[in-house]
Amino acid sequence: MQFTQSTVGRKILMAVTGLILISFICVHLLGNSSVYWGADGINAYAKHLHDLGPLVWIFRLFMLAVFGLHILFGIQLTLENRAATPGNYAVKRLVRANFASETMIVSGLVLLAFVVYHILHFTMHLTNPEISASHLPVDALSRPDVFTMVVLSFQKFLISLIYVAAMVFLFLHVSHGFQSFIQTFGFNNGPSLHILEKVSKGFALVLLFGYISIPILIIFGIVKI
Amino acid sequence: MNLTLYVWRQKGPKDLGKLEQYEAPNVSPDQSFLEMLDDVNEVLIKTGKDPIAFDHDCREGICGMCSTVVNGRPHGGQDRTTVCQLHMRTFKDGDSIYIEPWKAKAFPIVKDLVVDRSALDAIQNAGGYTSCHTGGVPDANAVMISQPAAEYAMDAAECIGCGACVAGCPNSSAMLFTGNKVAQLAALPQGRPEAKARVKAMTEALKECGFGNCTNHYECQAACPKGIDVKFIAKLNREYIKSLLP
Numbered sequence: 001m002q003f004t005q006s007t008v009g010r011k012i013l014m015a016v017t018g019l020i021l022i023s024f025i026c027v028h029l030l031g032n033s034s035v036y037w038g039a040d041g042i043n044a045y046a047k048h049l050h051d052l053g054p055l056v057w058i059f060r061l062f063m064l065a066v067f068g069l070h071i072l073f074g075i076q077l078t079l080e081n082r083a084a085t086p087g088n089y090a091v092k093r094l095v096r097a098n099f100a101s102e103t104m105i106v107s108g109l110v111l112l113a114f115v116v117y118h119i120l121h122f123t124m125h126l127t128n129p130e131i132s133a134s135h136l137p138v139d140a141l142s143r144p145d146v147f148t149m150v151v152l153s154f155q156k157f158l159i160s161l162i163y164v165a166a167m168v169f170l171f172l173h174v175s176h177g178f179q180s181f182i183q184t185f186g187f188n189n190g191p192s193l194h195i196l197e198k199v200s201k202g203f204a205l206v207l208l209f210g211y212i213s214i215p216i217l218i219i220f221g222i223v224k225i
Numbered sequence: 226m227n228l229t230l231y232v233w234r235q236k237g238p239k240d241l242g243k244l245e246q247y248e249a250p251n252v253s254p255d256q257s258f259l260e261m262l263d264d265v266n267e268v269l270i271k272t273g274k275d276p277i278a279f280d281h282d283c284r285e286g287i288c289g290m291c292s293t294v295v296n297g298r299p300h301g302g303q304d305r306t307t308v309c310q311l312h313m314r315t316f317k318d319g320d321s322i323y324i325e326p327w328k329a330k331a332f333p334i335v336k337d338l339v340v341d342r343s344a345l346d347a348i349q350n351a352g353g354y355t356s357c358h359t360g361g362v363p364d365a366n367a368v369m370i371s372q373p374a375a376e377y378a379m380d381a382a383e384c385i386g387c388g389a390c391v392a393g394c395p396n397s398s399a400m401l402f403t404g405n406k407v408a409q410l411a412a413l414p415q416g417r418p419e420a421k422a423r424v425k426a427m428t429e430a431l432k433e434c435g436f437g438n439c440t441n442h443y444e445c446q447a448a449c450p451k452g453i454d455v456k457f458i459a460k461l462n463r464e465y466i467k468s469l470l471p
Contacts, residue, residue: 006425007400007432008465011439077438081396084330084437090231090244091323093297097395097442104440180441183455186463190456193443 010073015181017070022174022181024063029210035223039139039147047143071112078105100176107173114166121153128153151225154218167211175204226252226318230265232277233325235334242334244323247277254314258301259284259291261313262324278337286310286450289385292392293338294325299389299448307387307450327388329397331435342388344434345402349386351430352423353406355415374412381409383451393448396437401445403431404461405453411464421468424461 003009031049034041049056094102117127125132131152139145154160179200182188188196217223228249235242247269252261259281266276282290286307293308295301301311316322324338332340382405390401407424410416416423432438439458446455 003469005432006428006465007398007438008424008428008462011462012466077440081398081437081440084397084435085395086328086330089294089297089323089325089328090233091297091325093302094393094395094442094444095298095302096444096447101440101442102395176441183441183459184462186459186466188456188459190454193455 010077011184013069013073014077015184017066017073018177018181020063020066021070022178025170025174025207029207032214033210035147035150035214039145042146042150043139043141043143046146050144067115071108074105074108098176100172101180103172104176107169110169111166111173114162114169117162118166121159122149125149128156128159148225150214151218151223154215157219160215160219163215164212167208170211171204171208174207175201178203226254226313226316226320228252228261228316228319229321231321231323232337234277234337235326237336238333244325252313252316254312256313257284257309258293258295258311258313259309278335278339280339281309284309287385289387292327292340292342292387292389294323294327294392296323299327299392300387300450302448305450305452307385310450327392329388329391329394329436331397331399332388332391340388342386344436345386345388345399347434348399348403348427348430349406352419352426353410355410355419357415368414370413378409378412381405381412381453381457384449384453385451387450389448389450390445390453391436393444394437394439395442395444396440398437398439398445399431399434400436400439400458400461401449401453401455403427404455404457404459407464408457408460411460420464424464424468428461428465 004013031045032042034045100107121127131149134152135145135148137145139147154163177200179193179196182196182200183193214223230247230249231244232247233242234245247265249261249265252264256264259279262277262279269276280290280292282288284291286309289307291300291307291309293300295308295311300306300308301315303311303315326332326334326338327340327342329340331344332342334340384402384405386402388399388402391397391399394400407420407427410423411420441455443455446453
């Protein structure tokens with residue numbers, strides 16, 4: 001049987017693509033945190049990325065492929081799992097699974113919708129054209145003015161709310177996914193599992209607080225133009 | 226004590242099946258769960274009704290035949306206990322008890338609480354063995370096995386093949402069962418030569434039998450009456466990764 005059809009093969013594919021996606025969101029968070037250095041931070045960071053030219057597109061296509069595989073196999077495995085399970089028990093008590101592990105497909109699909117919205121919003125400037133229209137695309141040093149765009153966006157309560165809510169789903173998805181890929185790669189000798197699960201939750205919390213700090217500090221006016 | 230039972234009744238594999246209510250009067254706290262069902266069946270037989278069919282054999286918690294979900298937990302949810310060793314002292318007078326069979330597409334219901342678990346045999350037959358010459362008794366200690374390896378293999382071999390891991394799994398996956406077999410043989414020198422072919426064949430059989438995929442809920446470990454650790458699934462994953470390498 002092909003690796004891509006095997007039950008364990010696809011588990012490993014989910015783990016590898018998941019690990020790449022987690023690495024990406026870590027780097028993305030580090031990049032985003034340059035917003036705390038003001039326009040000089042995040043605009044300079046944006047200019048560096050723009051200057052990479054075709055490399056940016058190679059990276060984007062790579063991430064698209066990884067994201068696509070993770071989603072496709074995730075949906076396929078979920079459908080198979082539903083098909084393997086006939087009618088529900090009249091009474092069912094789960095003791096080891098948790099809300100995050102049971103709702104991976106839901107949190108995953110919400111994150112997919114969020115990523116589409118996020119790209120339409122910040123990369124393509126399509127969802128709130130009035131924000132882009134209200135300021136110059138570049139700052140005084142002719143760097144892309146990401147700082148103004150981000151601050152004006154998150155000053156809108158609804159946009160901030162969407163971002164914070166999406167990050168709660170990211171927390172759920174990563175809190176199960178992080179320890180899950182470690183188990184899938186076989187790095188669990190039994191006693192290590194409880195530690196791994198705690199580390200996984202802690203890591204997901206760091207991501208949650210890291211990401212939501214930006215809209216929250218902007219909406220409370222602590223970070224402003 | 227007096228109990229109310231809601232038992233899954235299904236005449237045959239094609240019947241739809243439903244929960245039916247029974248009264249279990251004068252249950253002794255010293256009875257085992259299956260003895261309580263025996264008493265209920267006695268009454269059913271005496272009144273000319275069809276007794277509740279359930280699997281059982283040793284009633285000592287070692288054969289793996291009993292297979293009943295009690296109040297939503299395989300084997301009733303008492304730590305490291307098969308349902309035959311679950312005693313009525315864990316219930317209170319007036320309790321309602323829901324009794325259902327293992328539910329998984331790979332385990333078709335034969336009747337009432339009896340399911341066909343041959344799918345586990347199919348996984349075992351796919352590679353859960355070592356190919357070796359039989360005949361003369363080999364010399365003792367001809368193949369040296371370290372104490373930790375022997376203990377590890379014995380921990381995996383504790384599996385009694387009851388299928389509670391499948392019944393407890395939200396995905397109806399038999400990955401813990403398969404992991405035990407793969408890990409047990411991979412830990413021993415006799416099992417090493419066929420390790421690569423074994424892990425591939427057994428995980429393929431798992432899929433072909435219609436079991437779901439493992440998504441690391443670890444519900445199997447909680448359901449296992451022998452408390453078998455999901456570290457054996459991690460071992461299966463390592464063995465699978467090794468099988469891909471040249």
